[in-house]
Amino acid sequence: MSDKATHPADAPLYPIREVSRLTGVNSVTLRAWERRYGLIRPQRTPKGHRLYARDDIERIERILQWLNRGVPVSQVRELLDQPRTVEVPEPVAGDWPNQRRHLVAAIEALDLSQLETLFNQCMALYPVTTCLTELFKPMVDELEERWDDQLGATLQRRTLEAFLRTRIGIRLYHANLASHGPTLLIGRLPEDQGTLWDLMIALAASQEGYRVQLFDAPLPFSELPLAVERFKAAALLLCSGQAQRADVIRRQLPRLAEQLEVPLGLYGPVARIRQNDLQDSRVTVLGDDPPQAIARLKALIDA
Structure with a gap:
């Protein structure tokens, strides 16, 4: 050019x-x-x-x-700047997996300096959706499998959550100031062990122009309709990395959806695990891929 x-x-x-x-x-x-x-x-x-x-x-x-x-x-x-007829090569074998390995290694070593470098490099060089799809979500998937039976798992999880809460929180703050889009409430289900899934979906929502109100701790179901009303939210999105109790999924969530005048979305591994339990309810199962989940929710809000 x-x-x-x-x-x-x-x-x-x-x-x-x-x-x-x-x-x-x-x-x-x-x-x-x-x-x-x-x-x-x-x-x-x-x-x-x-x-x-x-x-x-x-x-x-x-x-x-x-x-x-x-x-x-x-x-x-x-x-x-090469001629347009040049054939596009295949992705470098192992590139994304190698980057994920570096991220996982930094977290397991509690190397915050390396984690900072890798996070900043990714966010500077690639679109947010690419970072989420190719790095952050696969990283969390892999770590959660390892954390099932690993000494120090809680320490690693809380360290990563604290790191992402600060970095993503800053982005959300500045994006909310500039955004004129609809407000999206994002919270956690009662038995969720951490904030990794809600942080990822919050980042994806902010990237799509939503004003994001993110709650770090689960709110009582009885207060969620009030939260939607007071924040004038266009939708409520609840997240979890766990299956959750059958009563929460089969009774409490559908009852909550009936009380709301806006869409209620379910995101995270819980959405994949409990999909069949919610087929006949007003709860929208969004899956566990952040950009795809926000695209599905947007279709509901715009409908």
């Missing part, structure tokens, strides 16, 4: 917020791709606001394709 824009004068131009909505790449990442890596060069208004043409958006989509194949962002520009 040349340094100077070559867009026709009559071509439509899009502000950064609209480009973020169209591509799923947040504005912070778009600016980083421009300033740090020179991957895109939007036009500027007299006041310095960025304006993107259609070919800029297509270029962003090509950047995402390379990143999703595991190519480091520092190498993407060279690949983008």
Whole structure:
């Protein structure tokens, strides 16, 4: 791509917020791709606001394709500038699994410095949805399997929760200030052992423009309708990494859904385990993949 824009004068131009909505790449990442890596060069208004043409958006989509194949962002520009006929290579074998292994090793060693480096690197180089799908969720899945019979499991879990609560909490705070989207309440079911699943879904929801109200501890079911009313929430999403008691799933959740005037979604491993128990209820089973769960919930809210 040349340094100077070559867009026709009559071509439509899009502000950064609209480009973020169209591509799923947040504005912070778009600016980083421009300033740090020179991957895109939007036009500027007299006041310095960025304006993107259609070919800029297509270029962003090509950047995402390379990143999703595991190519480091520092190498993407060279690949983008190759002729379009160049065949796209397969992902580097073992790239995402290797990154996950590094993350898991840092957590098991309680190496917060390494964890900080890996987390920041991922969030800077890849879209949030890619980080969640390729790294964070598989990491939590693997760790929860190991934690079943491992000395020090509680220490590792609480350390990771504290780390993510701080980093994701900061992102949620700033995103909520800038967001004009609907409010989403996210909480935990009574027997859930930690906050990993609700933190991941909160990050995915914030990325999609929701204002997120996240509760660290489970609220009594009797107070959840009041929370929905007072926060003017568009939906309530409850999470758990455990199966939960049959009474909670088969009686309390359906009863709660009947009391609400907004959708009630169930997310996390509990949604996969208890799916059949909720087939005839108003509870929406969202699965345990964060971006997919938010997409399903969005369809309900927009309906």
